[in-house]
Amino acid sequence: MVKTAVIGGSGYTGVELIRLLSAHPDLKLTCATSRQYEGRPIEDVFPSLRGITDLTFSAPDPWQVARSASVAFTALPHKTAMEFIPKLLDQGLKVVDLSADFRLRDAEVYAAWYQPHSAPLLLEEAAYGLPEIHLDDVQKARLVANPGCYPTSAILVLAPLLDNGWIDPATIIVDSKSGTSGAGRGPSLTSLYCEVNEAIKAYKIGEHRHTPEIEQELSLLAGRSVTISFTPHLVPMNRGILTTTYASLTSDIEDKLLFERSQAFYADAPFVRVLPPGRFPSTSFVSGSNYCDIGYKIDRRTHRIVGVSAIDNLVKGASGQAIQNMNLMLGLEETSGLHIVPLYP
Amino acid sequence: MVKTAVIGGSGYTGVELIRLLSAHPDLKLTCATSRQYEGRPIEDVFPSLRGITDLTFSAPDPWQVARSASVAFTALPHKTAMEFIPKLLDQGLKVVDLSADFRLRDAEVYAAWYQPHSAPLLLEEAAYGLPEIHLDDVQKARLVANPGCYPTSAILVLAPLLDNGWIDPATIIVDSKSGTSGAGRGPSLTSLYCEVNEAIKAYKIGEHRHTPEIEQELSLLAGRSVTISFTPHLVPMNRGILTTTYASLTSDIEDKLLFERSQAFYADAPFVRVLPPGRFPSTSFVSGSNYCDIGYKIDRRTHRIVGVSAIDNLVKGASGQAIQNMNLMLGLEETSGLHIVPLYP
Amino acid sequence: MVKTAVIGGSGYTGVELIRLLSAHPDLKLTCATSRQYEGRPIEDVFPSLRGITDLTFSAPDPWQVARSASVAFTALPHKTAMEFIPKLLDQGLKVVDLSADFRLRDAEVYAAWYQPHSAPLLLEEAAYGLPEIHLDDVQKARLVANPGCYPTSAILVLAPLLDNGWIDPATIIVDSKSGTSGAGRGPSLTSLYCEVNEAIKAYKIGEHRHTPEIEQELSLLAGRSVTISFTPHLVPMNRGILTTTYASLTSDIEDKLLFERSQAFYADAPFVRVLPPGRFPSTSFVSGSNYCDIGYKIDRRTHRIVGVSAIDNLVKGASGQAIQNMNLMLGLEETSGLHIVPLYP
């Protein structure tokens, strides 16, 4: 059992990490920090965990963390993360970071969308933790940047299309719909039940910070610079992201070939389920699990292809993928602790 | 008070028509038909209407209808509608039809998406009941085809852009998200609470029957044939459609000009609210009302414009717009009976 | 048109007052205050009201209020209300207070559940604004204490039973289920979407401050001191309270007699709908309206009667009832501005 710390354990991704680690056969939670809840038993803050863990939240002190764990998941706000993580690495810990701080390869792009980067060398070193695309990098890394929830859903559905050269990268549009847990556990007017329920809206149109992250990865896959339109929406549900993508076809392809090649692209990816032609994903069929379900529709009237993907934003979009990455970094089975059947209905 | 009939009064659009007519100062509900509930008091079938109407559902007999009303709203399934409506018109009634049967100008297009049309002359005669675009036609019509819910939301947000020549019609993508009342009141597995709740999915991608209706109207506005990508999604809420549209800009425009011209385009449209730059609609701000809220985002990185519209699918997307049309057909105030403040939260 | 002020207009009951006043034929909103949003147009804070009012939120200054209005609704926190209202009354305004400050007749009881009362004479003077029970008092009052949402639902269903002497007052149990708008518009962890959705819980069991208010009114109806068990629950929906009451029968009664006497009890109450035997209310059939729906079940196995009532907590449970009270205070039709058909579905 590898001793494991969760830094910033009191948000929704933090408590989800604790849930998943509680059932992990190879990782053992030995430390969970929370500035807000320091000194309080985890089960007192999160009644769902009553009887499951007897740990108490501690202060986020990197030396204390290093004494009690050899690997860490950091679920801190961006900026805080890039100041905290170097100290963990210095102590010899392997780290999967769930913030945005180490996802962008280019410090200038990071600076343009966030603020100047305080650890640019680590930015270069970090692996982008989408194992379906960057398996080798992840396996070798001591620091993995866990992808954003929207990028995970967008990249996975577009990757086989770009890899096969089937779409014109200049025409890509990404329209995503997210459950509300993505907005976090901080009290805010816009996250109130009555503001979200019976409501759907778009937000940060063309300005969301996940945009450069998606573009970075699509550019790598396309072999050229890709600029996309990205619109996130807030949907009245707890978990789940459905991403609908649009792109112009570069040639005619058959449904069957599309399906087979996409399956082949993900042949070694245990968490991607490519659906047969005519079937499309729903967030309710991946809830609580690390799956990403993908379906495609070739629209011959418009010579476009529509791709749809569904993930649980807190699992494949955050904490589950983080554990998948850590498994790989430690040479464990990629699926260890992640054999979860989706909770339907 | 004009005597008014609702034909097919037991679906969600039917009961919404009854709700709106109950508060209408110029129209009086004198007849409501329902094959399923024939002979039962309306308030018995719909407890929300207890004490509001003492009518009983009758059988859908056109001669009976003609004896008790001089205008009619038909909320019948397509095909049934085109067989029933000619009999009402023959009896001298004015009719607003909420089915799809008279929306498409071209009988061949209708045949391609539905089945052969049994009343092609009426198809030519009928006005497309989007008063913001076809005011004159509606005012003169004896038969108005009430637009589909998705087309209403899509056309209204795209019209000012096409009218001003700001977008390339070949690049239009329409991504719509609908509440579940749009699926109707018929028991079906896919409309069950547990199938819809905590779920979002796309359906009928590139194949939804509202596609040719949107294309017909956009083509008129563009002055050329327009083909679009249209993807509807089902969202866990009762009411509301949010439509997000994407199109490439033909030239640079300023936010302020875009706002002013769009407002000007809808200067005489009492139910369209164009939001100032930086504000975007949410379905929760139009619920229960006949408003269509519209907002735009110019994305200069991608040279695209994103338009977003929100309607209540049962009001502006169906029964409210039907009453707006009837008001115009009868020379009443366009807003009569429709002064409804949205129900928030 | 009577000039009307809303004091504390930016909570859910405040915006609901503005919604209802916007459609009121006899009252005209001339002033709305909000400390938080002072100086901002109402339609800017509440996009649902765009195009409906051009008022701007002002500071809650009693002299300014008195200059612009002759009647006022106060939707302030308790304690703040009892300090503000005397100033309005001094200026000659009639006031309906939506806080808890003037609901309890006994200053000692108020002190036991809240804090010492600063205006005990007004406490004696104020009418308890449940017009179905205290019509005369309300009509004559210059200050009406608008009942709490839970008390409204509990008292109305129990009143006919107590009035007819059918139940033993010592056995009354009140189990209420409320939508989340009752928790207010203030950001708090427990009101977040993800905390409320897919969750139901009891809270403040036996300790909720609405308990003495229910007991006060039931005691008046019973002619003796009544103590009840009251448990409120939080339910994942925006609007609505369903209250289920239990009490032991003092004698056998027939369903038909129960129905007729309950209807007779509410013969002059335009907003109470007593359902026929075998029918029970649902919150979805009163949404957005001022109705209280009531149904009873005599359980002969246990010699108990179960009563169920449904209201919209923001309308009959708050703002709608406040307007009903103001109508009566001003000698207007009791139903003026409240002819609202429930929004179903």
Add this chain to the structure above:
Amino acid sequence: MVKTAVIGGSGYTGVELIRLLSAHPDLKLTCATSRQYEGRPIEDVFPSLRGITDLTFSAPDPWQVARSASVAFTALPHKTAMEFIPKLLDQGLKVVDLSADFRLRDAEVYAAWYQPHSAPLLLEEAAYGLPEIHLDDVQKARLVANPGCYPTSAILVLAPLLDNGWIDPATIIVDSKSGTSGAGRGPSLTSLYCEVNEAIKAYKIGEHRHTPEIEQELSLLAGRSVTISFTPHLVPMNRGILTTTYASLTSDIEDKLLFERSQAFYADAPFVRVLPPGRFPSTSFVSGSNYCDIGYKIDRRTHRIVGVSAIDNLVKGASGQAIQNMNLMLGLEETSGLHIVPLYP
């Protein structure tokens, strides 16, 4: 691995059994029947199970079942169950029945609430599968009647109170609130999303068929015949039952003693979590798990005790408890396959 069949696998309890069995270390699903979906791959009917099972639904033939499995879960409608199960037992299978057919010890009571019983000897033989109360019976049984969802939640919260003699059994009131999956997967008007969402209602007041089952078990615990008032409610959520119970205290007890004795009562029950004084359960903290959370409030004003319990109706209220029972029948660990951390949020 014990070969296991699920008979009636296409309802919500059936698919939940398949979910839980897929992750069970000792039981292996070898047969799943469904009249409706015979011949279709399970993963095709339930996309959540794609990649998890490659079984195909078969016809419900008892001899076929006996050839492929040595234990069975029957999730059939009542009446169908009692005709099917004897055939399985004859073939030597151990059976956990999720229907109501073998829950009532008294064939006359069964006949009064359902219809005449066709296998009264088996009724006598069957164990009532609430292991927290009937551990020995379950361990020895070849047929276990899995309790209803409401009875599970009601009995577990009331048992320590009756066992300690703290409450007067004649005063018990049970007010339950259930998510919608309890209504099943059959298409019906009342289970439609738009009928359930934004709605709460009581149903079958004093007449629900779970009433005699609760009374049977409470009578055993009380050592005398107990009659209760039971009111179920339908709540807009997928999973979860919250049960609130009321009863008069027979004596004064301290919070601390109540807590300790209740904990002691469930000291050997791995799935019951008694909450400390002042804490109360919520359905969201047990979702997806086999836990039953319990909290109590002594109301000294009314000399009553309020008990609240929360379960996931599909797990502890159905399929999870069924597996718990089967584990015991087979001499496995009681918790085998049920180490599930609740899914929050």
